[in-house]
Amino acid sequence: KHKFWETQPVGQYKDVGNTSLPEGPIELPTPLDEVKQEPYNLPALYEWVTCDIDSEETCNEVYSLLTNNYVEDDENMFRFNYSKEFLRWALRPPGYFKSWHIGVRVKASKKLVAFITGVPAKIRVRDEVVSMAEINFLCVHKKLRSKRLAPVLIKEVTRRVHLENIWQAAYTAGVVLPTPITTCQYWHRSLNPKKLIDVGFSRLGARMTMSRTIKLYKLPDSTITPGFRKMELRDVPAVTRLLRSYLAQFAVAPDFDENDVEHWLLPEENVVDSFLVESPKTHEVTDFCSFYTLPSSILGNQNYTMLKAAYSYYNVSTQTPLLQLMNDALIVAKQNDYDVFNALDVMHNESFLKALKFGPGDGQLHYYLYNYRIKNALKPSELGLVLL
Ligand code: MYA
Ligand code: JJ1
Known part of the structure; x- marks a missing residue:
């Protein structure tokens, strides 16, 4: 049912209620030189870009992608409209990595058509303080939906987070995925x-x-x-x-x-x-x-x-x-x-x-x-x- 999420180190439906599984990391970190060094493959017409959110022009492009294509309510009456100032604030906390602000452009036109971001955060889970990435602003242009681009974006942000020796993340979504902590x-x-x-x-x-x-x-x-x-x-x-x-x-x-x-x-x-x-x-x-x-x-x-x-x-x-x-x-x-x-x-x-x-x-x-x-x-x- 979840062809992508079934392959990821997240709590799986089959394990819900299995009290023999311990709390904590699901997979161990791998040595940094074993992390894939090249970006994941995109369909041939598209290319990866690192978005410089300090640049007025790039910030405008991110803002318009999100303003026109980001989260809507279930009846499509409202759509989140994060301001540019908000995006700059959300994406540049202490210790942020520019490499975690990831865009996908059309090679020919350079139009920005997809986006995903991470920012670093220390999150305490019960007694352990864990270095994590907070993942947000996952967005694929309306015209490119249902082509399995989202899993590629998620794998690429994961790779870039791993390159900073961080192995956990926190995120929220309006959709049900394997499996919510709450x-x-x-x-x-x-x-x-x-x-x-x-x-x-x-x-x-x-x-x-x-x-x-x-x-x-x-x-x-x-x-x-x-x-x-x-x-x-x-x-x-x-x-x-x-x-x-x-x-x-x-x-x-x-x-x-x-x-x-x-x-x-x-x-x-x-x-x-x-x-x-x-x-x-x-x-x-x-x-x-x-x-x-x-x-x-x-x-x-x-x-x-x-x-x-x-x-x-x-x-x-x-x-x-x-x-x-x-x-x-x-x-x-x-x-x-x-x-x-x-x-x-x-x-x-x-x-x-x-x-x-x-x-x-x-x-x-x-x-x-x-x-x-x-x-x-x-x-x-x-x-x-x-x-x-
Ligand atoms: S949540 C906000 C998400 N954005 C929106 O809702 C904006 C409007 N929608 C869109 O732009 C698209 O519909 C998106 C999906 C991009 C959401 N989180 O490419 P596809 C799975 C995770 O054919 P599309 C936020 O920003 C779906 O279950 N997975 O689909 C936090 C299916 O997989 P599976 C999602 O509709 C993001 C696959 O994608 C989500 O064209 C946290 C289908 O791909 C979702 N919100 O594009 C991301 N929606 O078959 C995870 C769908 O397995 C971060 N899918 O069910 C994980 C941690 C990474 C870092 C790890 C570091 C160590
Ligand atoms: O805002 C939301 N719902 C509103 C509007 C509903 C319009 C029709 N669908 C709502 N209004 C009722 C308000 C009423 C005021 C008087 C008292 C009784 C209540 O319910 C909803 C949240 O409720 N918002 C959304 O659906 C937006 C998406 C939420 C998922 C977010 C995903 C987050 C992305 C991760 O970073």
Whole structure:
């Protein structure tokens, strides 16, 4: 059934529930000189390129490939529209490898028709911190689908990751593959219900009018928590300590150092936003919340072209109840003109979703590890990892 995935070192369906298989790497690393030195073969009309995402021209080409061909919802009404600034941020974390930003071009025209990326990350799985690649932005142009190009892209990124002596990876997908470590549900909190309904993102509930719906989702004009403010560069050490101690409780979570926190969590306009609570008394950083900006193109609507969505990222509460912290996150998202605030049921998110009027979406997100076996699937609440 999965002609490609059956050949890969991933948890296989036949092994689900086999408790005699140990947790950890499925295959051992091979000596680096035994890693294939040449790229995999592509169909004759195409060629491999390493994408220089610093180049304005290349970044524009990647942006338009993804804008026109990346992930859509199941009814093809919306398509993710990652911004160029976002792509640069997502692809250049501390220690990134340019060789992991891989494109496929048509030889004759040089048109970019496929893409896949990796970035390095330290991911803790239970008690082990593992060097991994986070794989994202796998995309094949709509006109080249179902030609088995995706397995070639995956094998090529795997080869280039191996050349850096890294043997594990983490990735997410909307499709079911062998085999998820967990399956998460998307939840959505309307901030601009009228627009969401107009574009078909949500529907008027039973026995609801537009004006009752608008009232239901109303939020205060300003945040409630004393000491709630935007994160700044000087907060990196305190936020790193807070986040590290919080993430320690999850079975799978990133192992962030200060450089990672500066990159992944320091606010960058229209890319990532982070807020914290600084105790007015002790000036300690006690709580933290963050979200990233990922708009979606609205396909074929007369009145609107773009949906502005915030995605919950990492949140930590020690003094402020998580419910109140996330309500403040909703308030700042509303102030900044987001239409919807999205979250997965990971970490402690279940504790605020229903109370803050999030509703379940029609999408799920499956999480996977490459070459690392987990004995039993996790609950979403045991997962401390958010991929972009
Ligand atoms: S997830 C986002 C994926 N992108 C999209 O959904 C965008 C829109 N769709 C497309 O561009 C294409 O449909 C794609 C497939 C490119 C997805 N992950 O070429 P094909 C398997 C993994 O004929 P196409 C993200 O970016 C499929 O099961 N495998 O199909 C994370 C089948 O294999 P098998 C997938 O539709 C990516 C084979 O591909 C996915 O033309 C993580 C068919 O190939 C998917 N999302 O192209 C990648 N979709 O027969 C894995 C389909 O066995 C990383 N397939 O079922 C693994 C770790 C690598 C590094 C390891 C380092 C150590
Ligand atoms: O956004 C998603 N669904 C929306 C829109 C559905 C449009 C019709 N299919 C949705 N809306 C309901 C909102 C409503 C608001 C009031 C309260 C009740 C709920 O459900 C879904 C997620 O739910 N998104 C997708 O399907 C996009 C793809 C998701 C898989 C992502 C793959 C990730 C790539 C890996 O890097």
